Each structure stands twice: as structure tokens, then as C-alpha cells.
């Protein structure tokens with residue numbers, strides 16, 4: 001996938017498919033270009049035998065297509081940057097997935113449209129509780145559906161106006177917090 005936001009959306013959809021009522025998404029960037037993405041859900045979880053082969057492309061519980069590609073591709077993308085993917089899961093309790101990327105690596109995809117991905121996710125599952133937090137050395141972007149619900153009262157999170165509001169709200173914060181992690185920016189900077 002061309003952007004990390006698309007991986008994020010794809011993986012969060014696994015949480016939705018697993019029946020999660022709460023999903024937490026955190027992105028943490030440090031001073032050295034390492035980005036850690038963690039997605040935790042309270043969905044149905046996976047049995048240990050299944051979990052052991054879930055990053056193998058032939059593992060899926062979907063019936064529409066014989067191979068599952070989301071997790072194998074995410075692992076590949078993370079490893080291509082020198083990072084990794086790890087998944088903890090307990091049947092009936094939930095799943096936590098942690099992916100590490102080196103953003104300054106030439107093969108690391110750009111972050112992409114994170115506000116768009118979060119807005120889509122909320123619109124697609126308006127009754128799920130989602131918390132989102134992206135921290136960088138410069139600041140943070142954060143949103144929670146519980147807070148939105150307090151503000152909006154009876155208005156559904158699936159409303160188009162809410163979608164646009166979430167996008168604008170997060171875009172403003174993401175712009176403030178953004179760090180340039182491109183390899184070119186770094187080779188001119190403090191590294192080397």
C-alpha cells in the first residue's frame with residue numbers, strides 16, 4: 001500500500017470485523033524517526049494456533065477471498081524499513097497490534113491522509129467507541145468518539161457533516177504536529 005494511513009484503515013477494519021466495541025489507535029513518533037502504531041481492540045480475539053500464522057497470506061476467516069493480505073502486507077512494509085509487526089491476542093478478550101516503522105528509511109511509505117482514514121472509520125462504524133492519538137516531537141493530534149458524542153447529543157456520527165468536521169479538526173492538529181521525516185530532510189539535518 002502506498003500510504004501508512006491505508007494500512008491503518010485496513011487493520012482497523014479487522015477490529016470492526018472482529019466485533020470490537022472499543023478501538024484505540026495510537027501513533028507515536030520519536031526524535032529518531034521511529035513511528036510506533038498500536039491498535040488495540042476488544043473484539044473476539046484469535047486462538048494461539050491461528051495467531052501464529054496470521055501474518056502468512058493464506059490465513060483468513062473471510063469467505064469472499066481465499067487469502068488474507070492485510071497483516072502480511074503490513075508486516076512486510078514494517079520490516080522493509082527495519083521495523084517489525086507484533087500481535088498479542090486473547091480469544092474473547094481482544095487484540096493489540098503494534099507495528100514499528102523507520103520513517104526516514106527510503107522504503108517507508110508516507111503517512112498519507114490520517115484524518116481521512118479516521119473519519120472514514122468513524123463514519124463506517126458510528127456506534128463503535130474510537131480513540132485516536134498521534135504524538136510527534138512537535139505536538140499531538142487526538143480525538144475520541146466519546147467526546148464527540150457528548151458534544152453532538154443525538155446526532156449520529158455517520159452524518160456527512162460530522163465526517164467533514166472530523167477531517168477538518170484532525171487536519172488542523174496533524175499539520176501543527178507534523179515532522180518532515182523524508183530521507184532528504186534528514187540527511188541535511190542532524191543525522192550523519
Ligand SMILES: Nc1ncnc2c1ncn2[C@@H]1O[C@H](COP(=O)(O)OP(=O)(O)O)[C@@H](O)[C@H]1O
Pocket residue numbers: 010011014015018041043044045046054059060061062067068069070071072095
Ligand atoms: N483484530 C483482530 N481480531 C480478531 N481477528 C483478527 C484481527 N485481525 C485479524 N484477524 C484475523 O486474521 C485474519 C487475517 O487478517 P488480514 O490479514 O487482515 O486478512 P483479511 O482481513 O483479508 O482476512 C482475519 O480474517 C481475521 O480472522
Ligand SMILES: [Mg+2]
Pocket residue numbers: 010011013014068069070071
Ligand atoms: Mg484485514
